[in-house]
Amino acid sequence: MNIAKSVANKKFLLTFAPTVIKCSSLHATALLCKSQAGKHKISKFNTKPLTYDQAMKPDAIGWKKSHLTFHTGNLHGEEGAYQLMYEDKFIRNFIMGTFYRMISGIVIKRRFNIVDVIATSDVSVPPGGYRMDFLIGYSERLLSAYLKCVVKIHMVKISVDNSHYKYI
Amino acid sequence: MNLNSLSRICRVVGKCRAITVIPVKPFSHTCMEKTLKQSEIVSSKKHFKDIIVLKSSLSSHDELIVDEKEKLYKAIDIFVKSHEEAVLDSYIQFCSSAAEQLDIPVHRVLTPKFIIDRMTLLKSKHIFKKHRVQYEIRTHKKVLQLKRLTGSTAQVYLEYIQRNLPAGVAMHVHKWELERIPAHIQAEIKSNISQLTDEDWERESNFLKKIETNQSQNASDYEEYETTGRFLIGTTS
Numbered sequence: 392m393n394i395a396k397s398v399a400n401k402k403f404l405l406t407f408a409p410t411v412i413k414c415s416s417l418h419a420t421a422l423l424c425k426s427q428a429g430k431h432k433i434s435k436f437n438t439k440p441l442t443y444d445q446a447m448k449p450d451a452i453g454w455k456k457s458h459l460t461f462h463t464g465n466l467h468g469e470e471g472a473y474q475l476m477y478e479d480k481f482i483r484n485f486i487m488g489t490f491y492r493m494i495s496g497i498v499i500k501r502r503f504n505i506v507d508v509i510a511t512s513d514v515s516v517p518p519g520g521y522r523m524d525f526l527i528g529y530s531e532r533l534l535s536a537y538l539k540c541v542v543k544i545h546m547v548k549i550s551v552d553n554s555h556y557k558y559i
Numbered sequence: 560m561n562l563n564s565l566s567r568i569c570r571v572v573g574k575c576r577a578i579t580v581i582p583v584k585p586f587s588h589t590c591m592e593k594t595l596k597q598s599e600i601v602s603s604k605k606h607f608k609d610i611i612v613l614k615s616s617l618s619s620h621d622e623l624i625v626d627e628k629e630k631l632y633k634a635i636d637i638f639v640k641s642h643e644e645a646v647l648d649s650y651i652q653f654c655s656s657a658a659e660q661l662d663i664p665v666h667r668v669l670t671p672k673f674i675i676d677r678m679t680l681l682k683s684k685h686i687f688k689k690h691r692v693q694y695e696i697r698t699h700k701k702v703l704q705l706k707r708l709t710g711s712t713a714q715v716y717l718e719y720i721q722r723n724l725p726a727g728v729a730m731h732v733h734k735w736e737l738e739r740i741p742a743h744i745q746a747e748i749k750s751n752i753s754q755l756t757d758e759d760w761e762r763e764s765n766f767l768k769k770i771e772t773n774q775s776q777n778a779s780d781y782e783e784y785e786t787t788g789r790f791l792i793g794t795t796s
Binding site: 465503507 | 643
């Protein structure tokens with residue numbers, strides 16, 4: 392009777408069991424689900440700052456996190472994924488280089504012929520010193536010449552508290 | 560662009576039905592009548608009145624105002640795709656409210672099922688074939704179906720909509736145009752209509768019924784909305 396009951400219970404439980412099947416080759420638990428994407432190396436005394444975007448893992452996209460580029464290349468049935476990714480990488484490298492150590496995050500939005508580059512800086516720059524306007528104009532001109540599009544750069548000043556979400 | 564100004568433009572253009580101005584030598588009144596009769600217009604009397612009103616206002620100019628044939632659309636589908644469904648929701652709300660402002664009847668809003676493109680890649684850069692990593696890309700879709708538009712309203716509406724497309728949203732516009740029955744077929748119909756039997760009339764009415772029922776399909780039938788062919792409003796296949 393008891394054996395029959397236990398067997399019946401097991402069968403009942405199996406109907407509501409999760410779809411994960413435990414066998415030797417498949418590991419589906421959280422502990423073993425290791426992936427290197429979105430991981431940052433920790434510093435010795437927790438001095439390395441991370442932005443909110445960097446602090447969230449990639450599986451939080453669509454949940455706590457949004458994308459840093461907005462274009463239609465990766466949609467199902469749309470073309471241009473490779474070219475737009477390449478251009479994004481180029482834009483990011485260019486802007487990190489021209490505004491060296493002044494930028495915490497870059498967001499790129501594409502609408503038809505226009506590329507909007509929104510760069511957030513948390514560094515307070517003296518007004519007469521670095522000539523921010525000149526750098527913005529210069530990078531806009533060069534980028535639009537390279538990419539054959541209308542490139543607009545928006546510099547947004549953020550306070551350090553808002554920019555640094557976590558120290559690692 | 561302000562919606563009110565747009566709506567005003569729309570109504571004016573709708574009345575005048577896509578005017579084109581062509582510079583011509585000074586002409587007589589009888590000559591103008593002839594040109595009107597030769598071109599096929601929907602309602603000639605009303606059109607004539609409109610032309611006369613315009614002529615009196617521009618009597619000093621030596622220009623003939625010719626009415627281009629206004630295109631009539633049975634339906635227009637606006638098919639939008641994005642990675643984020645919240646963005647699509649708000650955009651479609653905006654589109655339907657804009658349509659209401661311009662007196663365009665909105666048939667319905669469909670949400671076909673989102674598509675997931677999955678990739679299973681190797682986790683390690685060297686060996687360890689058994690350990691993989693899975694990534695996925697989701698595309699959400701929405702369809703806004705509009706009924707009974709004129710060409711000028713469609714032009715204005717679509718331009719307004721497209722100027723306000725958010726970044727990362729792809730739009731496809733499918734249009735279904737109404738065309739006049741060609742003259743030779745019309746003549747044939749006129750000559751042969753008396754010869755139709757009761758069977759023929761029954762068959763035609765059944766066909767119309769099929770079209771009507773096809774229009775009121777469930778949204779689940781549109782789950783794979785990608786191309787125009789299978790989802791024509793008014794077809795039976």
